[in-house]
Amino acid sequence: MKQRGQIIVAILILLDLSLLTHQQCLKRQATMRSIIRGKYKNALHISNGALISSKNEDVFVQRNSGSCLRDTIYEVNSSTGFMYCMQGFSISLKLRQKCELNTLKLWIWDRDNRFQTFQAYVKVGNMETKIYETNIAQSVVTIIFPDQFVEEFRIYNVAGNTYNQGLHLIKVEAYYKLQTNLLQ
Numbered sequence: 001m002k003q004r005g006q007i008i009v010a011i012l013i014l015l016d017l018s019l020l021t022h023q024q025c026l027k028r029q030a031t032m033r034s035i036i037r038g039k040y041k042n043a044l045h046i047s048n049g050a051l052i053s054s055k056n057e058d059v060f061v062q063r064n065s066g067s068c069l070r071d072t073i074y075e076v077n078s079s080t081g082f083m084y085c086m087q088g089f090s091i092s093l094k095l096r097q098k099c100e101l102n103t104l105k106l107w108i109w110d111r112d113n114r115f116q117t118f119q120a121y122v123k124v125g126n127m128e129t130k131i132y133e134t135n136i137a138q139s140v141v142t143i144i145f146p147d148q149f150v151e152e153f154r155i156y157n158v159a160g161n162t163y164n165q166g167l168h169l170i171k172v173e174a175y176y177k178l179q180t181n182l183l184q
């Protein structure tokens, strides 16, 4: 009888231990996933090491305060607070390191009611995949794409907007958006 009791206690301890290691394993997996996804933060922020790799084909108005990676996004008028490229050119945004993402947010210059035509691409190594195409974009555009690794985004100005041939950006953001039903 006594022996049987000891066996049951031993089994309970083993079950408990295996549950504990399983939980630790899940926790470690979640941490790894978070790192791979850029900790769910904006990977296209200057403080996260993002760069505008197309700078030589773009114009910054006014100089550094025109960078779309900055925070001072409410100082915008026709002569400050945005950057642009002309038709046939791109704005390319390189992450510090490869991240798994699913959302790209662009704030297009919107101090009139223009419609913008552009294409958006994701680049990994030499592979480029089109994730979005539009000729009716206005103001803030949120592009959701299937979860994938990203090294660089390229916003290609196909045909300007309904006022001129430019593609003018105030701000860009890219992150991994969790499905809200997982957060409930």
Ligand SMILES: *[C@@H]1O[C@H](CO)[C@@H](O)[C@H](O)[C@H]1NC(C)=O
Residues within 6 Å of the ligand: 075, 076, 077, 078, 079, 080
């Ligand atoms: C644009 O904003 C800047 C900074 O706030 C200001 O100095 C400048 O006068 C403004 N220009 C126009 C055309 O409103």
